[in-house]
Amino acid sequence: MAFDENDRVFNASACGDNCSKWILQIAKDKDLTINLRHIMDFGEGKFEARVLNTGQMVHNMLEFLDVAGEYV
Amino acid sequence: MKGKHKVVVKNNKLHYEFEIKRNITIIKGDSATGKTTLINMIRQYANLGVSSGVDVVCDVPCRILEGPDWQLVLRNVSGYILFTDEENAFIRTEQFAAAVRDSDNYFVIITRESLYNLPYSVEEIYGIHSSGKYQNTKQVYQQLYKIYSEAEHFPIEPKYIVVEDSNSGYKFFKDITRESDIRCESAGGKSKLYSLLCGMKDETCVIADGAAIGAEMEKLHKLSQMYRNIKLYLPESFEWIILSSGVIEGKDVSKIECEIGKTIRQDAGCLFFRGGYTEKNKFYNFFENSSKF
Numbered sequence: 001m002a003f004d005e006n007d008r009v010f011n012a013s014a015c016g017d018n019c020s021k022w023i024l025q026i027a028k029d030k031d032l033t034i035n036l037r038h039i040m041d042f043g044e045g046k047f048e049a050r051v052l053n054t055g056q057m058v059h060n061m062l063e064f065l066d067v068a069g070e071y072v
Numbered sequence: 073m074k075g076k077h078k079v080v081v082k083n084n085k086l087h088y089e090f091e092i093k094r095n096i097t098i099i100k101g102d103s104a105t106g107k108t109t110l111i112n113m114i115r116q117y118a119n120l121g122v123s124s125g126v127d128v129v130c131d132v133p134c135r136i137l138e139g140p141d142w143q144l145v146l147r148n149v150s151g152y153i154l155f156t157d158e159e160n161a162f163i164r165t166e167q168f169a170a171a172v173r174d175s176d177n178y179f180v181i182i183t184r185e186s187l188y189n190l191p192y193s194v195e196e197i198y199g200i201h202s203s204g205k206y207q208n209t210k211q212v213y214q215q216l217y218k219i220y221s222e223a224e225h226f227p228i229e230p231k232y233i234v235v236e237d238s239n240s241g242y243k244f245f246k247d248i249t250r251e252s253d254i255r256c257e258s259a260g261g262k263s264k265l266y267s268l269l270c271g272m273k274d275e276t277c278v279i280a281d282g283a284a285i286g287a288e289m290e291k292l293h294k295l296s297q298m299y300r301n302i303k304l305y306l307p308e309s310f311e312w313i314i315l316s317s318g319v320i321e322g323k324d325v326s327k328i329e330c331e332i333g334k335t336i337r338q339d340a341g342c343l344f345f346r347g348g349y350t351e352k353n354k355f356y357n358f359f360e361n362s363s364k365f
Contacts, residue, residue: 014158
């Protein structure tokens with residue numbers, strides 16, 4: 001994921017919640033598109049992500065949960 | 073298949089020990105906790121026996137269910153504990169769910185996804201961690217722990233009760249709250265609970281059958297953690313509340329309650345009583361017609 005240069009979509013549910021901090025870390029340097037089949041815990045901090053199912057931007061777990069719960 | 077079954081899977085480096093109690097057990101959790109290793113060890117034992125270096129100890133046979141021939145395997149095994157994981161796409165299918173419902177095997181499914189086709193219990197969702205039992209030795213002891221085991225703090229004073237179903241359970245709680253200022257509403261099914269609860273501001277108590285709510289738990293649990301006004305009350309089932317309340321007399325009832333795993337096949341949605349098969353609707357009719365109730 002960190003070294004991919006082909007804009008692949010990664011199945012982050014295969015990684016587990018312990019990888020969420022690394023996903024946020026990688027996303028600081030480049031745009032990252034992931035597929036989730038569970039509600040990944042991105043922690044208590046702020047982040048920025050667009051949920052492609054709806055186009056909505058979310059900035060924390062509360063906003064993410066409100067959207068993600070409808071899809072996974 | 074009924075009852076609890078202790079499973080030990082070990083080699084000279086790892087020791088897994090856990091108890092399977094129901095027809096569906098879910099194991100989930102972070103990566104590198106040993107979930108895939110468990111599956112691999114069972115597969116090695118099934119393929120190579122003792123020469124694999126793995127030992128699987130259980131009073132019923134254990135094997136892996138995987139690959140395109142899974143239906144063929146399921147048709148030909150009975151009384152097994154079958155392990156599978158999310159690398160098998162069939163676990164998400166309605167065909168698999170139907171096969172599980174009709175099967176006389178127990179299933180242990182390793183997945184992070186919520187499997188909405190399957191009715192599994194909130195009590196049978198586990199993670200794996202190293203317990204340190206064999207600390208300072210070469211062998212690591214891997215233990216299953218219940219993910220949703222935290223107890224709610226009682227009493228709570230809800231302003232709003234949301235009941236999963238729209239049948240007897242809802243009627244029961246609706247009657248209880250009729251003469252209070254507590255609003256009681258049916259969600260019309262467990263799949264509708266989440267959208268009903270989003271943005272809920274009132275003190276809310278959600279009542280749902282714990283025996284089948286497993287797939288909804290990830291988001292309901294996160295919701296209750298984020299929105300502290302939402303509490304989850306997940307008894308085994310409404311029928312369980314009645315059985316354990318003491319309003320039904322008879323030694324068979326107390327015996328069923330005490331030996332639920334031995335007496336009743338743990339299929340959510342159906343109850344099999346000793347001496348016969350009783351569908352859920354017939355169970356309700358029994359209580360509606362019983363003079364003691």
